[in-house]
Amino acid sequence: MAEKILMKGNEAIAYGAIRCGADGYFGYPITPQSEVMETLMEEKPWETTGMVVLQAESETSSINMVYGGACTGKKVMTSSSSLGISLMAEGLSYLAGAELPCVIVNVMRGGPGLGTIQPSQADYFQAVKGGGHGDYKMIVLAPASAQDMYDFVGLGFDLAFKYRTPAMILSDGVIGQMMEKVELGEQKPRRTDAEIAEQCPWAVVGKPADRKRNVITSLALESPVQEAHNIKLQAKYKEIEEKEVLYSTYRTEDAEHLFVAYGSIARICETAVDIARENGYKVGLLRPITLYPYPTKQIQELLPQLKSVMAVEMSAGQMVEDVRLAVEGKVPVNFHGRMGGMIPSPDEIYEAFVKSINK
Amino acid sequence: MKEELIIAGFGGQGVLSMGKILAYSGIMQGQEVTWMPSYGPEMRGGTANVTVILSDNKISSPILSKYDTAIILNQQSMDKFENLVKPGGLLIYDPNGITRHPERKDINICSIEAAEESARMGNLKAFNMIVLGAFLQKKPVVSMESVVKGLKKSLPERHHHLIPMNEEAIKVGMDKLVDINVL
Numbered sequence: 370m371a372e373k374i375l376m377k378g379n380e381a382i383a384y385g386a387i388r389c390g391a392d393g394y395f396g397y398p399i400t401p402q403s404e405v406m407e408t409l410m411e412e413k414p415w416e417t418t419g420m421v422v423l424q425a426e427s428e429t430s431s432i433n434m435v436y437g438g439a440c441t442g443k444k445v446m447t448s449s450s451s452l453g454i455s456l457m458a459e460g461l462s463y464l465a466g467a468e469l470p471c472v473i474v475n476v477m478r479g480g481p482g483l484g485t486i487q488p489s490q491a492d493y494f495q496a497v498k499g500g501g502h503g504d505y506k507m508i509v510l511a512p513a514s515a516q517d518m519y520d521f522v523g524l525g526f527d528l529a530f531k532y533r534t535p536a537m538i539l540s541d542g543v544i545g546q547m548m549e550k551v552e553l554g555e556q557k558p559r560r561t562d563a564e565i566a567e568q569c570p571w572a573v574v575g576k577p578a579d580r581k582r583n584v585i586t587s588l589a590l591e592s593p594v595q596e597a598h599n600i601k602l603q604a605k606y607k608e609i610e611e612k613e614v615l616y617s618t619y620r621t622e623d624a625e626h627l628f629v630a631y632g633s634i635a636r637i638c639e640t641a642v643d644i645a646r647e648n649g650y651k652v653g654l655l656r657p658i659t660l661y662p663y664p665t666k667q668i669q670e671l672l673p674q675l676k677s678v679m680a681v682e683m684s685a686g687q688m689v690e691d692v693r694l695a696v697e698g699k700v701p702v703n704f705h706g707r708m709g710g711m712i713p714s715p716d717e718i719y720e721a722f723v724k725s726i727n728k
Numbered sequence: 729m730k731e732e733l734i735i736a737g738f739g740g741q742g743v744l745s746m747g748k749i750l751a752y753s754g755i756m757q758g759q760e761v762t763w764m765p766s767y768g769p770e771m772r773g774g775t776a777n778v779t780v781i782l783s784d785n786k787i788s789s790p791i792l793s794k795y796d797t798a799i800i801l802n803q804q805s806m807d808k809f810e811n812l813v814k815p816g817g818l819l820i821y822d823p824n825g826i827t828r829h830p831e832r833k834d835i836n837i838c839s840i841e842a843a844e845e846s847a848r849m850g851n852l853k854a855f856n857m858i859v860l861g862a863f864l865q866k867k868p869v870v871s872m873e874s875v876v877k878g879l880k881k882s883l884p885e886r887h888h889h890l891i892p893m894n895e896e897a898i899k900v901g902m903d904k905l906v907d908i909n910v911l
Contacts, residue, residue: 373755375748375751375752375755375761375763375881375882400767401767486767542767543764543790543791546764546765546767547762547763547764547765547790548748548751548761548762548763548764549761549762549763550755550760550761633790633791636788636789636790637788637789637790637791639788639789640788640789641789643788712791713791714789714791714792714793715788715789715791715792715793716793716794717793
């Protein structure tokens with residue numbers, strides 16, 4: 370059995386990157402995720418796997434380094450928190466438009482603006498609905514433990530390369546700063562140049578005489594060309610929606626009421642479910658693991674047995690909109706949220722639930 | 729077994745590292761653990777606290793509003809956490825610097841003169857291990873053997889020669905604990 374090590378979620382991101390055979394990390398420090406780059410710098414993977422770790426001069430620079438690295442078919446990533454991700458928004462749209470695989474980690478803190486360094490989930494819209502301009506989507510994974518942080522780096526790269534699209538790990542200050550035990554997997558080798566040339570025929574790796582040059586761009590001045598590109602992207606997103614939904618459930622078998630929550634709040638809701646059950650309420654939890662694609666069908670499948678649904682978030686109410694789209698008005702959809710870095714306790718969520726069904 | 733505790737005091741008292749050693753000790757005997765620190769403005773001067781959960785089963789919420797045990801090392805933390813101990817729970821505190829002593833009658837209360845004892849040992853850094861000893865005397869949720877293994881894991885190798893001193897400090901804490909309120 371692999372050794373279990375106590376570490377922060379942020380440290381787990383760093384180990385996940387090294388162990389999955391990532392080629393490069395480019396980042397700029399910001400609380401509450403600075404341990405990602407700190408751990409990479411301590412581990413010095415450039416001496417072992419050859420992975421590049423570079424502190425850029427800004428977030429804008431980081432994301433454009435990711436763009437450059439991704440063009441060559443390398444597994445490259447960055448991490449930041451909320452306001453730093455806002456600075457990357459243009460780059461995210463370009464990466465999606467140019468169909469470049471990469472991993473972006475957002476360890477969310479409270480906003481808007483400079484906000485607070487405490488945990489938040491108020492970047493859901495930014496991650497799932499856009500952030501940058503244009504019709505694009507990113508695959509968005511929501512870890513709920515340090516182990517998830519470790520595992521999702523490799524998973525993020527796998528999905529990103531499978532669909533040639535950016536993947537985001539949408540975490541928060543609780544998961545980033547909390548220490549839990551993490552089981553590290555085997556060290557996977559970085560891909561060789563020959564493997565990249567074979568697996569990524571689109572990559573810019575030097576043109577041999579027997580093929581046309583690869584061009585990576587998000588520019589198409591002729592509208593029919595751009596529309597054809599948009600149609601291709603939309604077909605890809607449809608396939609992702611059909612094939613890549615991930616979610617988990619807790620005590621939903623006989624549930625009459627459903628909590629929907631992701632990330633750290635899903636953990637807190639599990640305890641709230643237990644408290645509600647002790648008090649005689651049949652409550653269950655659905656935790657979306659992918660926020661895009663969203664487990665719409667999975668929520669719909671539970672509807673016949675449900676009397677109410679409550680979304681719980683550390684935001685003013687963002688994911689709840691996707692819950693409402695899934696529920697289509699068939700049962701009441703309630704919401705409980707905290708903002709500004711405040712974290713709801715299990716008791717608080719239970720009390721909000723009782724109030725919501727008795728109003 | 730499930731133990732939900734908060735350790736709260738000033739930054740620099742070793743609050744976070746005490747929690748980390750306890751969490752690592754739990755891992756050494758196969759427990760599930762979470763360690764959730766305050767990482768806000770507090771850690772940049774002022775109070776620091778960490779929530780540690782040790783459990784035989786999977787841990788859901790790492791965020792709590794009530795605790796089985798509160799280990800309190802300054803007045804601000806006493807004001808904040810005394811009322812958050814579950815009825816029947818345990819409060820351990822160092823009276824050094826405490827101006828308002830705990831008043832609850834529905835919880836077990838103990839004091840440990842850790843600051844004084846660490847000065848007597850000639851090693852102020854032993855403070856947090858003395859406190860840990862006091863806690864383990866009341867609630868032996870992890871064995872001494874696991875703590876030593878936990879220390880080895882959480883201390884860099886260059887500090888491993890300090891482990892016997894830490895063990896001694898834990899024993900001092902176990903010895904010098906004083907019951908204030910016993911249910």
